Amino acid sequence: EDGYEFWLRYRLEADTARRNEYIQYCGGEVVAPESFKAGAAYLELKRALPAILGKAFQANNAKAGSIYVGGRNAHPAIASLVGAGELAGVGEEGFVLRTGAWEGRPATIIAANSTRGILYGTFALLRTLQLGGSLQGLHVVDAPKMRHRFANHWDNPVRGSIERGYGGKSIFDWNALPKKVDSRLNDWARMLASMRLNAVVVNNVNTAKNGLEGWRLLTPEFLPKLAALAGVLRPYGVKLYISVNFFSPSIVGSLDTADPADARVRAWWKNKAAEIYKVIPDFGGFLVKADSEGEPGPLKYKRTHAEGANMLAEALAPHGGYVYWRAFVYNAKGDRTPQAYNQFKPLDGKFAKNVFLQVKNGPVDFQVREPISTLFGAMPRTDLAVEFQITQEYTGQDRHVCFLGQMWSDVLRFPLKGEKNDARMWNTTDAIAGVMNINDSRNWTGHLLAQANTYAFGRLAWNPETSPDEIASDWVRLTFGRDPVVVKTIVSILRDSWPAYENYTSPFGIGMLCDRGKHIDPAPASRGSVHRADAKGFGTNRTAAKGSGYAGQFSEPWRSRYEKLGTCPEELLLFFHHVPYTHKLKNGTTVIQAFYDRHNEGVATARDFTERWKALNKLIDKERYEHVRKKLSEQAGHAEKWRQSINDYFEKRSGIPDAGGGS
Ligand code: BDP
The missing domain is CATH 3.20.20.80 (Glycosidases)
Known part of the structure; x- marks a missing residue:
């Protein structure tokens, strides 16, 4: 397991009942126009189905249900199970993926108006199988929102x-x-x-x-x-x-x-x-x-x-x-x-x-x-x-x-x-x-x-x-399997990772405090034009009234909300406003103390990731376990470097020590 397969890992479905269900619905023939059989979707099915369905899977298995692929004209099974309006509704790239019965046997239908739609429908079917989802009553009608x-x-x-x-x-x-x-x-x-x-x-x-x-x-x-x-x-x-x-x-x-x-x-x-x-x-x-x-x-x-x-x-x-x-x-x-x-x-x-x-x-x-x-x-x-x-x-x-x-x-x-x-x-x-x-x-x-x-x-x-x-959870299950501890742990790390990174690098929208070359290390001293820290306060004034005017380019309600200190969302406070270090946030804390606190919290979360990861020892393969373990431990160290650099710098600029005293 080295990560090469992305989320396209096709592994034997471990649950026998589920596997039998899959064989019932799609273990038989792939009934499709000849052109389909020369295409990428067919190759993907050929690669995935034997791997997921296992030995019991045989192409042309007389008892198993078939997969019918194509437009409504391609096969009577499709015409009978997919309505004309339904298919027209998915447009050029969408698809209908459903199961049902045809000639007294379970069947799976992948219907679309184009080769691309078929391809996307095929990947959708495979995702369902990889996630261990039931095929009974499956009926997905899907089309892209962006062209x-x-x-x-x-x-x-x-x-x-x-x-x-x-x-x-x-x-x-x-x-x-x-x-x-x-x-x-x-x-x-x-x-x-x-x-x-x-x-x-x-x-x-x-x-x-x-x-x-x-x-x-x-x-x-x-x-x-x-x-x-x-x-x-x-x-x-x-x-x-x-x-x-x-x-x-x-x-x-x-x-x-x-x-x-x-x-x-x-x-x-x-x-x-x-x-x-x-x-x-x-x-x-x-x-x-x-x-x-x-x-x-x-x-x-x-x-x-x-x-x-x-x-x-x-x-x-x-x-x-x-x-x-x-x-x-x-x-x-x-x-x-x-x-x-x-x-x-x-x-x-x-x-x-x-x-x-x-x-x-x-x-x-x-x-x-x-x-x-x-x-x-x-x-x-x-x-x-x-x-x-x-x-x-x-x-x-x-x-x-x-x-x-x-x-x-x-x-x-x-x-x-x-x-x-x-x-x-x-x-x-x-x-x-x-x-x-x-x-x-x-x-x-x-x-x-x-x-x-x-x-x-x-x-x-x-x-x-x-x-x-949902995306995080699907990705984890596709990539690491469906063990509940694995899923819960990795999803929790993913979910907390963006807030943590924001906390230990750049809370309250203060912006680019990184070095000018590689953009990875803290370098607050070189970023005066970003944080605008002086003896009294920090942040950039981007209001229409007194600043660079970015707030004024929004339509309402955002223009007024960002313009006024009292209504500006705190997560963007220092992006839109230059405030005294002692400015009070809604919860009563001064912004500078909250700024230190968030750096301290961010580091604590990054450290906690390494702890959470330990729960996965033996639950996932060693190769990937070790790879991520090392990365997370490096991250915790680097987060600490960020915290120290930023908090030290602003303690000096503001003359106000961190009362929380992160460790
Ligand atoms: C910045 C990158 C720079 C890119 C530029 C861009 O630092 O390497 O060339 O944007 O988007 O994010 O063109």
Whole structure:
């Protein structure tokens, strides 16, 4: 057990009664159109069913029930058990998964309107079996809430390194492609499909910064390599996208400009798009980081972001491709939080139809806690994509367990117009992207428990209303088995891990107190512009009245709530306000004492994780037990380092000692 299989571990169902039930319902034939039998879903069934059903399972077992797969026309069993309206209702990617009786025998139906829907229905059936769920009366009708569901890899093609990658190098061996396609890539594609992701960007958004060479993916040398990757992804219903450099016409091509208003530049992109679609007919499109952190963009030519994006959109449109244009744009001089809104809000309605504006969940940069980006809800005439970071750049990397399911759920379910209104943040987007934490380490993520984040992202992308606790519990049962002590212990660690990390690093929304390079160690002294600590108080004033104005960009009720100290949620107090150290919180404690307390509490919880884990000795395999044990013990030590550094620093700045005196 080394974690390589992800949550796709197919093990014998230990409960004999349950196993017999499975054989009754789906131990027989797979009745499906020939095209299905050549596809990925069939392969997955062939891999999983014998493993879960065991020896008693025989294909074509005369007494066992069959699995019927396809649309309503594929087989009378499907037409009889699935209503036309029901199937139409699940759209292009959804599915109906149900059991019933056909010709006097139990039967399982996987019905959908597309190959992708069938694939998702198949993975849904397998998940039910892996979790030991009953097949009696099973009737799932499911469809995605978001149309475009992306994995964004930040891998650097030439160097094999990963921007903010931890635990290993890139899984893409561009030198070996297209001749040699590592079998690992097929498992990667399976994993993406099992999460029901339907699109992937394979390279870093930084394509030229500091000598990076991601821009090369547009050169003729790389097109066959991309085509090979698309070939791996295609059977799994995943579209290939790449990040491109806005100056490609002059870096890849030989023009002396990249001005979107120049006819030669437009022609260059059109030709390039045609060249790509010739070898990859179902190519997805481009992700672009422009005029941001050294990546070039249209502003150099005094053109807007919309003009830049639309030029690329025009080149891709005839082929059905999309542009994802990132809104992570800021000028390092002032407070960055209001800047994206100021730049992009005036462009609402100016983007071409096949452009999505890709917005990070918050205005800073994937912090452990931030308010949501004010662009959500503010761009009604623009398609938005929300970008989360699965790789834990600011949340412990591959050294700390920090399960982000709850944070993402809070963002997606954020009531934009207040709790009494049904509008949720996710209603404003039809696309979602997660910056991947996948690398070439044997367990894919470095820290095995970080796979829970990969998994949670997929579940929430499909349905943002899914409960994070349910996701955590499913992930644990799929990954470690169903022993109740195992499930309870690991779920409790996952659930407490985000609050713990927030406590010992950055409570009350104070923000980035980490070092400027790797973003893993505490470095409060170098972050004066973040915490704004002086002799009297700390926190950043982002009010409309007296601060940088971020609060003022929200619509009501949030604008007023964040603006006023008395109504600002305490978890974001220091994000929006500069307060005296002695400011009293609702429970009567001073904010500085509460700040120390939370660091102390965070460390205590991190230490407790190592204790909780001990209960699993012998309940799970040694290899994974030891791996996580070591990680948790390192985490406890590092949490202590954070506590000491931060509390010491603020004791000195404020002159107020920690009365709780953490140990
Ligand atoms: C920050 C990372 C940086 C990325 C940048 C981005 O520190 O490595 O390139 O965001 O999203 O989180 O473009």
